[in-house]
Amino acid sequence: MKNSIFKKFGLLFLVLVLSVVMAACNDDKEDTSNGSDNSSSGTTDNGSANTNNGDASKLSGEITVWAHPYTDGTTGEGDMWKDLVANFEADTGVKVNFEQIPWANRDQKILTALAAGQGPDVFYVIPDQMPQYAEQQLILDISQYVSQEELSGFVPTAIEATSWKGKQYGMPILQTAESLIYNKDILKELGVDENSLPTNWDEFKALAEKAKAAGYYAFSYAGGGSLNNTIYPFLWQAGGNVIDADNNILINSPESVKAFELINEMYTKGWIPQDSITALEHDSLYYGGKLLAVNGSGISVNYLLAEKPFEFVIAPPLKDAEQLTYGTVGMFVGSAISKNPEAAAEFMKYITNAENQRTFNNITQYIPTRDEAKDIFEAQPFMAQLSEYTKYAKPGVIHPEGRNIMPLVQAEIQAMLEGKQTPQEAADKSADAIDKLINK
Structure with missing residues (x-):
């Protein structure tokens, strides 16, 4: 069995080592966010969920x-x-055995x-790792251990x-969600009501033009x-x-090209900084009061509340055809070579129940993946x-080649x-490159 496992791992291991894994790591180490520790309230479910045999007391051994x-x-x-x-x-x-x-x-x-x-029975991953492991049959399909009712x-x-x-x-234990965080001082200078912020692309573009005319960048790219x-x-x-689970490449569809066109318009009209081509971040511009808004999450809120460079307001994610944004999901998965898969699955269900999500996310200040556990933020x-x-947050491209x-x-x-090149050319060349990658 060990020899077959080594064969499975060879290619994946090489890809992971040689790929741009580290470039993606800043995304997947989820942001911590501000807030005092609050006591939990509301309905809780305690202890473990039932195993597939309906009795957690029948478990034994170790994980x-x-x-x-x-x-x-x-x-x-x-x-x-x-x-x-x-x-x-x-x-x-x-x-x-916890490590x-x-x-x-x-x-x-x-x-x-x-x-x-010798690996763990249970370990933590994020969405762009999960399909790689699943395709290589390295992680446990827990469908047999968790019911649809338990996932509801x-x-x-x-x-x-x-x-x-x-x-x-x-089994998901945490989420993040990004949304537009506006500098209230700039909004006031522009004469914009903080309760009437843009809800769609056209409204945001109009505000971006207004911000640029007043000497500000509108957005961080x-x-x-x-x-x-x-x-x-x-x-x-x-x-x-970008691509779906059946390897249909969608990044150069008419809908997708609109996003390329929007980014190009932002750059040519000066709504985003001149170094946007290769910049890694624009935090200094934003916190220094030169940027109207960023797509921020808990880490941005944490800094703004702690350092108070300016007052801010959060607006809902923008909408064009759909209202969506980015937000990662942290999950626990089980090893496919676990000698105690029932116990591994039970631990995954246990650690992500509502009561334990309240505990975990209250301390770590991530967002629970159960709506009933979000009451930890009643005072925040x-x-x-x-x-x-x-509910609007997509976790990136869920595909074995997502990172690459x-x-x-x-x-x-x-x-x-x-x-x-034009936006259409950029999208078409992206599609060609993705096709070569997945069909290599």
């Missing part, structure tokens, strides 16, 4: 769980894990351990992000960063997409507002902004 540090270590995260593990052990009789591993080089660490038959309490976008080709592979934070949200809003209006937008697609598209957009 190994790997997770990452989700805070800076000063919030009681360590004690939280001790309590959660102890409660699960008491409820089920299963011994849990917290660093974010750096986690792909290599997980793959190497699994290839040696989750935000639909979180379930979408944790399933692949009709099979459930992960970091062309050297992740496409999740740049063109993808606009592409989804236009009704387009900005986080409560962002948590409402998870990004630099291909990024290169064509950069060439477009340099004036070397």
Whole structure:
């Protein structure tokens, strides 16, 4: 069995090591956000969910769980894990060997351990890792262990992000959602009512022109960063997409091309900074009061509330054909080589129930993937507002080649902004590059 596992891993391991994994890591280490620790309230479900045999007490043995540090270590995260593990052990009789591993080089660490038959039974991934592992049969299809009723309490976008080709592979524990965060001082200078902010592309473009005329940039476009934070949200809003699970390439569809055209218009009209072609971020411009708005999430709220460079207001995600935005999903998955898959699945259900999501997300300040657990933000209006937008949040391109697609598209957009090709040409060349990648 071990030899066959090594064969499975060879190509994937090489791809992961040589790909632009590290370029995507800033996205998948989810942002922490501001807020005081609040006591949980509302209805809770405690303990474990039922296993497929209907009785968690019949479980035994042990499992190994790997997770990452989700805070800076000063919030009681360590004690939280001790309590959660102890409660699960008491409820089920299963011994849990819990280990917290660093974010750096986690792909290599997980793959190497699994290839040696020594990997964890349960570990943490994000949506652009999940389909790679699923296609290589490295993670457990938990559809047999979790019912549709048990999944019904989750935000639909979180379930979408944790399933692949009709099979459930992960149990989601956290989400983020990005939306437009406006500088209220600039809005006031422009004579714009903060309660009547743009809801669609045309309204935003009109406001962008007004901001530029007053000497401000309207928006941050970091062309050297992740496409999740740049063109993808606009592409989804236009009704387009990059690629689907059946390898249909959609990035040069008429809907998708509209997003290329919008980015090109923003650049040629000076609504985004001149270095947008290759910039990694525009935080200094934004926090320095030179940018009207950014697509921000909890990390932006955290900084603005702590440092108070200006007052701000959050608007709902924009809409063209659809109202959508970007937001990642964090999930726990089970190893396909686990010797105790029932216990692994039970731990995944247990750690993501409403009560434990309240505990986890209250400490880490991410957004729960269960609506009933979002009551932890009752005293935090900005986080409560962002948590409402998870229903619009897509987690990027869910595809085994999702990470490797990004630099291909990024290169064509950069060439477009340099004036070397039209938006249609950039989209067509992106499609050609993706086709060569998936059919290599």
